[in-house]
Amino acid sequence: MQNKNKIKQLVKNNCASYLGDRHGISNYCCWKDGLCVFFDQDNPLPSCRYFENGVLPSDEKLERDYKLERNMHVDRQIAKPKVNCKKCGTTFEANSNRQSYCEKCTEKNKKERAKLRMRKMRLKQA
Numbered sequence: 001m002q003n004k005n006k007i008k009q010l011v012k013n014n015c016a017s018y019l020g021d022r023h024g025i026s027n028y029c030c031w032k033d034g035l036c037v038f039f040d041q042d043n044p045l046p047s048c049r050y051f052e053n054g055v056l057p058s059d060e061k062l063e064r065d066y067k068l069e070r071n072m073h074v075d076r077q078i079a080k081p082k083v084n085c086k087k088c089g090t091t092f093e094a095n096s097n098r099q100s101y102c103e104k105c106t107e108k109n110k111k112e113r114a115k116l117r118m119r120k121m122r123l124k125q126a
């Protein structure tokens with residue numbers, strides 16, 4: 001689905017100013033007292049402050065796309081958390097909150113664990 005259609009859907013479902021058919025206007029917005037900008041065919045890149053502040057934040061991805069489309073500052077970045085590696089101390093971007101070692105150390109840890117496993121296996125066999 002295109003972002004435009006997604007926005008319309010969001011407006012219809014969540015915007016408190018969107019009243020549907022009112023005063024002979026379909027897709028009436030009581031905040032603008034007229035046609036909801038997102039249903040205005042002539043407006044290729046509509047924007048609405050009410051929508052941006054009150055409705056859009058409920059859809060993080062759409063908010064991002066919406067703001068990027070309009071060259072707006074994206075303040076709620078889905079930035080990766082910066083973490084200091086527990087082992088070597090380098091700062092890296094973690095993919096999850098549970099990640100506490102940098103990639104290099106994660107690799108090393110894996111190898112070390114594999115080694116330990118091998119050792120244990122050998123001990124068992126002995």
Ligand SMILES: [Zn+2]
Nearest residue numbers: 085088102105
């Ligand atoms: Zn490290």
